[in-house]
Amino acid sequence: MAKEKIEAPKLTGKIETPRIQPGASLACQHHKANEQFLTGLGYPSSLVENWQEKAIAKMGELLNKYKSLKLYLDICVRCGACADKCQFYLGTGDPKNTPVGRQELFRKVYRRYFTPAGKLLGNLAGAEDFTEEVLKEWYVYFHHCSQCRRCCVACPYGIDTAEISMAAREIMHSIGLGTKYVDEIILKVFNFGNNLGMQPKAIKNSLDFCEDEMKEAYEEKGIMDIDVKIPMDVEGAEVLLVVPSADFFASPHIESLLGYAKVFYQAGISWTLSSYASEAGNFGMFIGSYDGMQKVASRIGQAVRDLKVKRLVIGECGHAYRIAYSFWNTLIGPFDTLDKRYPIPQHICEFTYDLIKRGALRLDKEANDEFVVTYHDSCNIARATRMGDMPGGQFEIPRSIIKACCNKFVDMPQETIRENTFCCGGGAGLLTDEMMDIRIKGAMPRMQALKQVIDSHGVNFFALICAICKAQFTKIFPAYGLSMDMVGGVHQLVSRAIVLGAKE
Amino acid sequence: MNKLIAIFVVLIFGVVLLSPFVVNAIRGGMSKGVSKLDIVLPSSGKCIKDKEYMRANHMDLLKKERVKAVRDGVRTNDYSLKNCQTCHQKRDEFCDRCHHFVGVKPECFECHYYPTGKKECKGRE
């Protein structure tokens, strides 16, 4: 536990590549998962006796299961093009937080046990025994990776550190080594259906509260006939909306939930949430567990069948949308019962954008006139998914929605947005208090880019479509001396701008 | 399915990697016995330097001769094309055959003729 206050880097508006400081972030590490969480997920309860042997066997198994892993371990030339692209290296200067440095931790073990050169020549071939020392570094540095894929953009061969860190985490789990934060959350989904462990009743209460809030707000404005509902477990609804559970009560997430509800209300499409599939997020991906990911995702498949819906829409969540967009069809598909005329699954932004394009929504831009808005591309959405039909729709569609809701929109510098976007610094299991040091430092590049547009354009609203980004930034902004109220969802802006009621 | 694609891919790589062998086998290059240098040699006499040296370095001698003539104005006949021709009478029977074989274009003939006319091959002591 770090008691002293963590010093955030100075906001200068410039992102500078630091000189290397070996071991700079070695001390920042996760609390280990205890017996309850590990056994709950079907892993050994603690580090097993013959862990080295087990880990190597697991590595061998994964090498035959994932083309990406085998290939990326073989072909890296250590050109260093990725090194200055990782926000955790830029923030900490720890060379093992460069993508290539991180991969080398895995690669040296791979060489030692799986390549002829490594077996014969050992150190000379860059191979190293899987010692306790190495395992310690694995635990630290593979959990410092937010699996954001920024390095993959830079790599001439498309080597994706996320694939390697996922494999490393899976290997560590197989020998009884996991992080408390992630494992506890996955277990909660197994047991309760969402990351927060909320019971259906609690969700229902929260939704009722939201409905009342909206009603009151409209009544205050003298609009009496608008009663926006947030339905749950309604069988036969047209649309099943799956949102990250943070949207049920966390701030500013909940504001976006109101936005979704108003969009559905105005579109006149029947919809429902599910208490069984009350989580879009899927931390199974973070630990590289295919089975875990599938088990979490299967709740959505079940809800689709149980509620007999026709369409499936995902709320504002980054990694969730990656899994939904890229993996659901493989994990829990095919979705034979759903309406094929719509994308399966569809992102809420695609849904809203469609309505805007058709002129089905009336948006009062002036309602957001107090804001100068910028948009943060969340890593998973930017680099692992698509919205709409055109490549790059994941960049254009959210921006189009924002522009339809606001008069003042400005982008951050080009090299920090779209496919070059920086991770918030909290992804893939970093979003926990003991990791605050690396979270603050990892957010540095994004904060510097933001600082630039604050200074040049007076930006005061930071729009997002990711639950983790929202949670991370509301925590991090104060550390950088910015107000956490700047952070909000895209549908929060929609919620403020949308004019409900019959069209004139 | 995956296996089929893999076989196809490996075949492509195999053909590329083994292309020197394949091409050579198809063209039958070796069977004709390339080891014998297919040039017409004078029946008697001796060249200015030994055979091994000449094969590797004749171009340097000619170049040296050229530089001497052009830059210094000193014309000797020791290492000149003319002198070559006293024994190696025809270019296409001597120079070209070997040059074609190894794939090097002789730069001499971009400016010069290969001299003609019958001469007596004396060789050198």
Next chain:
Amino acid sequence: MLSTSYIFLAYFAIIIFVFGILCKVWKYAVIPNPLKIPLTPAPTNTIGVILRMVFEVAFFKSLFKSNKFTWLGGCAFHLALLVVLASHIRFFVSPVPEPIMLLQTFLQSISMFIGLLFIAPLVYLFIRRVWVDRTRFVSIFADYFVLILLFLIGLSGITMKYLIRPDLFAVKTFILGLISFSPEPIPTNPIFITHFTLILILLIYFPFSKLMHGCGIFFSPTRNQIDNPREKRLINPWDKRII
């Protein structure tokens, strides 16, 4: 004796090289992609993917975007490598076909430039590797080894071109002898023997090294997958629900 051992060694190296690569390529081709992981924005059709790969393989597009200095060195070296390999084709075919003869005539006129283009980037890349603190930190012996090996191959090649000339007739005879399985004696020029030895080392080393990036890049799922997971279901062959 020298010839016999070299001929033996040459075939050994070729076998390791060819079958080593084929084994690796087989693995890369046969290990499944359980999930769709194209790096987006990615093309949504096959033609788009082919174009993307062409830009990556031929122009190192990603590297260009990420690091101009490395791109410059890498591009220059690979271009030189391609040209040098092309100019070696004449040793492997007899008679030399007209197009290759034409190419050779052109390359002959710029051979000094090509030689420099081959070894200068290697020196540059070596210095860069040592100079930049983060690349120095992650570099292993193999990274330097490859640079030095290629440098020496280039240097011995240039030496043969300009200083200690071999008998090209003997060289070509030797190579043709090898590839048509009727071995001829190895030329005695010491530089040629050095050049040849270094190349054999490179061939043997190739399949086990990072040099496999040349083949591996074609299999990279983040680059070669089509972005269509919603439209076309990818089946994971080891999914428990299927097995």
